[in-house]
Amino acid sequence: MKSPSVEIISDCFIKPEIITEETNKPTYLSPWDYCMLSVNYIQKGLLYPLPKNQDQFNMTTYLDDLKSSLSTTLTHFHPLAARLATRKLENSPSFVVFINPENSPGARFIHGKVNLTIDDILGPNDVPLIVQSFFDHHKAIDHDGHEMSLLSVQVTELVDGIFIGCSINHMLVDGSSFWHFFNSWSEVFNSKGQNGKFSSFVPISRPPIIERWVPPGSDPILSLPFTHEDEYIDRPNPPLLRERIFHLSSASLSKLKSKVNLECNTTKISTLQSLSAVVWRSITRARGFPADQEVGCRLAINNRGRLSPPLPQNYLGNSIQALRHTTTAGELLDHNVGWVARMLHEGVANHGDKAIREYVDSWVKRPFVYKMNQFFDPKSIQMGSSPRFDMYGNEFGLGKGLAVLSGYANKFDGKVTLYEGRDGGGSMDLEVCLLPENMEAFESDQEFMSIVNGEIDI
Template identity: 40%
Template sequence: MGNYREETRKLKVISECFVKPTVNLGNEASKTPIHMGIPDLFMLTMDTMQKGLLFDTKLQPNTLNKIEKSLYISLVHFYPLAGRLATQKFHDEHDCSFYVDCEAGTGATLVHASVDYTVSDILSSVDVHPIVESFFELGEKSVNHDGHTRPLLSVQVTELVDGVFIGFTMNHCIADGTSLWHFISTLSEIFFQINDKNEKDNALTLEAVQKISISKKPIIETLFPQKGNGPIFKLPYLEPEEFISRYDPGPLRVRIFCFSPESISILKAKANEECGPHNSISSFQALCAFMWQSITRARNLKPDDEVHCGIVINARAIFNPPFPPEYFRCFLTGTQSSSKVSDLINKGLGRSALLINQSIKSHDEKAYRGLIKIFEEHPMVVQAGPGTIYYRPNNIKIGGSSRFDMYGPEFGLGKAVAVLAGYASKEDGKVTANPGRQGGGSVDLEVCLKPETMNVLELDEEFMSFVSSI
């Protein structure tokens, strides 16, 4: 991804502070430990979430102060984000459990920085510009377990020569993409209710907080496997060294490919035509299948090699009835499709899309509960990288969502001109979907590949014929 350490040195830190509410809305749950369930524990050794918005408007004099106030009020509602992770050890059993201590720690971090780059410098870069990594927590790397000592939420406002970038880093053990964008949207919603006349007054009383309304309040309780604070799940470890690893994927190129609604419609029609009348392939499934084929072709693998396509999905939607999107938690699951290289490339888009379609359909509530039961009986922490139980060579993993309202939050700066991510969760074959900056149903895919693979993909005429140039 470029030399982020060199780029980070170009960043000037103007100020840094911690934001932690001193009031609450009478909710006693904000003082109660939140025990981490099995889906949360999956993420302990993984990277945090990092998403940010690039604006082509310069920071106004009162904007930073209003963001700080908005953050304060948001944390009254999203109170786990102001806390820290904590561990309870059971020495006799050689076990430990994890929870969020909502009252511990110094709160969320708010960083103000500047850099001598223009918006055009960022947008004109073929690959994601290496300076972008420093727009999140000043480029410092961490895994979710580090939430024992590091903030669970960090907001970094970086001034460019002619614009501003607002980067959000959120601990993935306590939230997922649905919850992240719920929080960002709420923060922006509160921002527009802050009174400019009192911009120098940093004190926020309970009465002032109560006057601020939010349209979608977070639901902060354990809904699965039972309501309330939830059971305590134990892991067979005592010390972090027994299960925490830090995976370095090596050199990668990261590029965003834009797909117009017209290109996606063509792929969808082609996939459904090849599948026959009894199957219904969605636009996203067709796009995923196209990426699976294209990346596999670029890797130049042997015909008999086994390749895999994993898709991360929102587990809220597979329950009947579905859990509400306001459910603030890390609630993800995943599907896995497999094929031989020769079959994947030679038997058409429809077959690849159908494999993905069937794997998604089969991963219902019953399958999810079965997976959780396996982890209850054999608890472990999911590791990343070669040599781990879940590592599959020649894999692509597709996450994110083009349905998130990423261009809605504006913070008085107008509509963002790009959504960009930091270093987190980058590995060979990782594809992240975002709504397209073109709008209208377009999709932007952030693709991470080894440099030699990306070089081949860019020369693939069939692949590039579906990519929009903007």
């Protein structure tokens, strides 16, 4: 039987409701933004149930409200309605990439429909492949933002639900900025006046800081020393993966944190560091490496509060790095989980203003672009996103979402994405991508599944 596919019902572009002199200015990029030129767009979204009283729900009206509130939100987040542009420097092989609002039709808005139910999406153990069709810009990389919209919203109707998915160019946002935009859009949607309109004059609670950060003393307009796009474009081509979401209760995670800190005779190791240590061990065990094989764990870390002076949390753009920790498979598995968690904790604790500025200064001297086929190596894992982001606070008039799901983007063997748990209270959801043979071993790993099942012994 042929599996259902998403039917595109309508497709349009949305501009900021109010265009100002500031809106029409180009936005120049930071070193952290430039690194993302060959990375996929960020693709995240929420699945909602249709209102129980569907007689009072009109899809056309609902879509109009989403579009209007998006236009109002883009007044604040106007770079998301622009395009990328490249300018060659005179008498130099270098070029500048920047966010250009000129001649852009705006952010894209798609309405789609699929003959599937919520249970079809959330029922299977593995995330169904059809979920990738709930997002626009499938397999696009950030460089494609010269021609493609930098933000694309796709609203997909299911038989009994609605999925709202956002694809945003990773040169414009990291996870913090992605959810900042999503939260602000939800806030605007909920502010609909009695006249049925959304006011651009009502301030949002967290206005974004648009101007990009560059290290003091550097040219505010940074450039890349390449002569042809083949020197930096590297489209990711991951193998066929299995993708599962594991639900971890706050009680189970609290027990894990207590166990790890007890083993280390401290109270400083976080829940996230404790969980990352277990996941690293369990995936390494599932992969069956020899004892002398070097293995790695990358943790995505937010630099905003670690700089001195700190960047505002409302800073719109990338301000992240991936801290890589390495050891051998034998060392990782022979020691207890506390030993591993302490290693991760020390790396995070030592990542401050000095380390950040050294990294950025080295980029300014020798600019580079991440090549994802090299960045994700099959002997490491990468922990991405954060359970601290407000995901389930985005209701859009439909109540609390049922699940956070993601698209094709930036998934490789060993990519682990952390989400806020729907139950709140410190619960988490863990999206794990592995080769099929490794997933089979991982999902029966006793150490990891004891956390999933709440059977941790302290």
